[in-house]
Amino acid sequence: MLYWLIFILAALCLLAALIPVLPLSHGLVRIFDFPRTQLLTLTLAVAVAMLLLLPLNATIALPGAMLLVAMVIQLIHIARFTAVWPRTVKTFRGAPSDAQTFKVLVSNVKQSNRDYDRLVREIREYDPDLALFMEVDEDWLAALKDALSQFADSVECPLDNSYGMALFSKLELRKKSVRFLLNEKIPSFDCTVSLPNGETCRLITVHPEPPVPTDDTIGRDAEISLVGLDVRGTDIPVIVTGDLNDVAWSRTTRRFLRLSGLLDPREGRGQFNSFDARWFFLRWPLDHIFHSAHFQMVRMKRLAFVGSDHFPMFYELALLRRSADLKSESEDATGDDMEEARELIDTEKKRDRKPIGEDWEDG
Numbered sequence: 001m002l003y004w005l006i007f008i009l010a011a012l013c014l015l016a017a018l019i020p021v022l023p024l025s026h027g028l029v030r031i032f033d034f035p036r037t038q039l040l041t042l043t044l045a046v047a048v049a050m051l052l053l054l055p056l057n058a059t060i061a062l063p064g065a066m067l068l069v070a071m072v073i074q075l076i077h078i079a080r081f082t083a084v085w086p087r088t089v090k091t092f093r094g095a096p097s098d099a100q101t102f103k104v105l106v107s108n109v110k111q112s113n114r115d116y117d118r119l120v121r122e123i124r125e126y127d128p129d130l131a132l133f134m135e136v137d138e139d140w141l142a143a144l145k146d147a148l149s150q151f152a153d154s155v156e157c158p159l160d161n162s163y164g165m166a167l168f169s170k171l172e173l174r175k176k177s178v179r180f181l182l183n184e185k186i187p188s189f190d191c192t193v194s195l196p197n198g199e200t201c202r203l204i205t206v207h208p209e210p211p212v213p214t215d216d217t218i219g220r221d222a223e224i225s226l227v228g229l230d231v232r233g234t235d236i237p238v239i240v241t242g243d244l245n246d247v248a249w250s251r252t253t254r255r256f257l258r259l260s261g262l263l264d265p266r267e268g269r270g271q272f273n274s275f276d277a278r279w280f281f282l283r284w285p286l287d288h289i290f291h292s293a294h295f296q297m298v299r300m301k302r303l304a305f306v307g308s309d310h311f312p313m314f315y316e317l318a319l320l321r322r323s324a325d326l327k328s329e330s331e332d333a334t335g336d337d338m339e340e341a342r343e344l345i346d347t348e349k350k351r352d353r354k355p356i357g358e359d360w361e362d363g
Helices: 003-022 026-035 036-053 058-081 114-125 138-147 218-231 253-261 334-349
Strands: 101-107 131-132 155-159 164-168 172-179 188-194 200-206 239-242 287-291 295-302 313-320
Touching: 003 026, 003 036, 003 058, 003 101, 026 253, 036 058, 101 114, 101 239, 101 287, 114 138, 131 239, 138 164, 155 172, 155 188, 164 188, 164 200, 172 253, 200 218, 200 313, 218 239, 218 253, 253 287, 287 313
Parallel strands: 101 131, 200 239
Antiparallel strands: 101 313, 131 164, 155 164, 172 188, 188 200, 239 287, 295 313
8 A cells, every 4th residue: 555655656746747848838737847846855755755664675666767757857957046057147256347237126016915115125225226016006106106216217007907017217218118018918118228337238027927727828938938039139238037927947938048048147046936925835936037148147136025925036237348259158049949939929919818817916
């Protein structure tokens, strides 16, 4: 009886590791991307139980093999987000004259959360130059405007459907637009940020739909892919940030990085799990910043709990002055990547539907 219990658990661990490998844009598949660290821990626990409770003979070969394969698959996905992996983005250690540095704060506030003061305290302590907020409605916008009066510029699109967005900036925004890329109720921002030394960078902020087991993820995957294609091949410094409702190691995000040529500064630094702030055992990296090779990372940090289901994320970036010689270390997109991205985008463009979760915060 104990053997068969271990066998079934081993089979389930292997199945959970394999499901997100399937090239299917559906929440029932894609949600298994999220808890890879938790599933690795569970797989290790089953392996230890097997070694302690079962006779060490040929009977454990099959469940042992399933557990080993499951662990390898999980490690392949998450190892790059540990300290053992080489850092794709270097830490800036140059002289102040070598770069223009600036600070970015990104926070999904959770629309129904009304604990404004907690977030305001974090903003004042870390003093960002750019502050992006998601799930912003009119009440949140009013509270933030009152607290962030020192921010000279802003882009605002408050909504009551959990997709509102607001960007506050101490830096000049020469160009700023609110875009609805694939759904008329899901905004994104596209701005040109002017730095104090006269250099500029492009900033794109996004908050696509979350995956749910009962629906497909075509909208989310298509929006992420569209942004990747939008910035692909550009020579100017680019930053893409926001709550992507996707983990750093997923099929969708890895494809985005190949399409865009952007880099993920978490590689070699850690996961920086920003969701779920309420449950320590259910956390994964949903809030991201990706950037071109023009930048190095000064510091990045997950901030304190602010009443939301997301922790705010803080980044300090350095835009290198000798940017002409910089080359991206990202993998290039394959023909399959381009075809998959275009199919997702074409499919979503033909649909007219409500965003997933737009009524989750009602009441």
